[in-house]
Amino acid sequence: MQNAIAVFGSINMDLVVYSSVLPREGETVFGNSFETFLGGKGANQAVAASRLGSKVSFIGKVGTDSFGQILKEKLASENIDTSLLSVHEGESGVAMINVFESNSQNQIIVVPGANAHTKASQITDQSLSSFDILLSQMEVQANEVETLFLRAKQSDCYRILNLAPARKLNERLFSNTDLFVVNEIELESMSKNSLQLDSIDSVTANIESISLNKNQSIIVTLGSTGVFINHANKQEFIEGHNV
Numbered sequence: 001m002q003n004a005i006a007v008f009g010s011i012n013m014d015l016v017v018y019s020s021v022l023p024r025e026g027e028t029v030f031g032n033s034f035e036t037f038l039g040g041k042g043a044n045q046a047v048a049a050s051r052l053g054s055k056v057s058f059i060g061k062v063g064t065d066s067f068g069q070i071l072k073e074k075l076a077s078e079n080i081d082t083s084l085l086s087v088h089e090g091e092s093g094v095a096m097i098n099v100f101e102s103n104s105q106n107q108i109i110v111v112p113g114a115n116a117h118t119k120a121s122q123i124t125d126q127s128l129s130s131f132d133i134l135l136s137q138m139e140v141q142a143n144e145v146e147t148l149f150l151r152a153k154q155s156d157c158y159r160i161l162n163l164a165p166a167r168k169l170n171e172r173l174f175s176n177t178d179l180f181v182v183n184e185i186e187l188e189s190m191s192k193n194s195l196q197l198d199s200i201d202s203v204t205a206n207i208e209s210i211s212l213n214k215n216q217s218i219i220v221t222l223g224s225t226g227v228f229i230n231h232a233n234k235q236e237f238i239e240g241h242n243v
Contacts, residue, residue, distance in 0.1 A: 005049050006084075006123065006131040006157075008059040008148055009042020010115040011075070012093040012137035013067040022100050023105075031103065038074040039095050040115065041137040041164055047078045049135070057081040057131070059122050061094035061114040068114070086122050088114035100140070115140055120148035129155040137162040146173040162188065180218040187220050200237055203228050 013035040023029045038047070042060055050056040058080050062068035064087060071092060075082050093113040099106045116215070118140040128134075134152045136145045136159075149159050153176055162181040163169070166189035188195050191209045196202035203220055208229050212218060217231040226240040 001133045004055045004057075004130060005046075005133045005135060006043050006057050006059055006128070007046040007049065008120070008123075008134065008136040008140070008145065009045065009118070010040035010093055010112070010137065011038070011043040011058070011060045011062060011085075012040035012073055012095045012113075012115070013037075013071060013108065014039030014095045014097055016097045016099060018099045018101055020100070020102055022098075022105075038071060038078075040093060041134070041139050041162065043071075043075065045135055045137065045162065046075065046080050050078050050080050052243060055081075057084055059084040061086045061088045061118045061119070061122075063088055064112040065091050067092040067094065069229050084123055085129070086118075088117045090114060090117075106143060110139075112139070120144045120151065122164065125155065128152055128157065131155075131157055133158045133160060135162070136162045137164050138167045140164070142167060142170075146170070146176070149173060149176045175213075178216060180216070181221070182218065183221045183223075198225060200228065204235065 016035045016037060017031045019029055023028055043058065046056050046058045050214050062071050062085065068087060072082050072085060075085065091113040093115040094111050096109045097106055128151060133149065134157045138145070141156040150172065156180050159176065160179045160181065161177045163186040166186040169190065182190065184195050187206050191206040192238045193206050193209055195206055207218055214233065220228040222228060224240045227238045229236045234242055
């Protein structure tokens with residue numbers, strides 16, 4: 001049976017330039033190519049869940065600029081319901097991404113645009129009760145995420161928070177999240193302790209310092225190293241695949 005998933009979060013137009021070198025301050029260099037993509041952590045989550053076979057609805061905002069309609073069409077092409085996608089009188093969110101092909105590193109500047117105006121009120125309690133899972137991140141206003149998570153609790157909706165980008169969590173949002181998904185930096189932000197890279201013992205110690213309740217779980221993504229899972233007081237490490 002498919003899980004009905006609501007994704008509450010950001011949607012951007014990614015403007016990506018590929019170049020061979022990193023320009024110095026004030027320097028102009030030639031790029032090799034340019035592409036545009038559907039982006040934003042929220043939209044990326046929605047696409048991933050949809051491609052895995054779930055029924056997905058996206059709750060967010062796009063602007064009245066030319067990007068807004070394109071972004072909506074891109075979501076729809078991924079079999080994502082856009083009936084809860086609203087329009088803000090202004091610019092859509094954009095991400096300016098420079099990719100340096102010599103070492104595969106990048107630089108990213110994000111302009112939130114319409115994402116900063118995304119509201120929990122875009123979905124009614126009746127609609128919220130029709131979802132099994134609510135998924136969000138921190139690229140929209142934290143107080144709006146908190147408000148929606150509190151409402152979702154009344155609907156017995158499982159709440160997943162990807163703490164990206166890393167922000168300080170208040171107690172209400174922390175206690176009303178069922179599953180946290182974090183990377184090393186975001187785990188450090190939650191625990192307020194430094195993390196020793198490539199040390200599972202260090203990951204375990206940081207998780208223990210967070211004091212999750214018995215109903216809360218956490219997944220720590222460790223890049224190429226793998227993934228660490230803490231669920232119902234049981235822990236498991238899954239090594240990354242060589243690619």
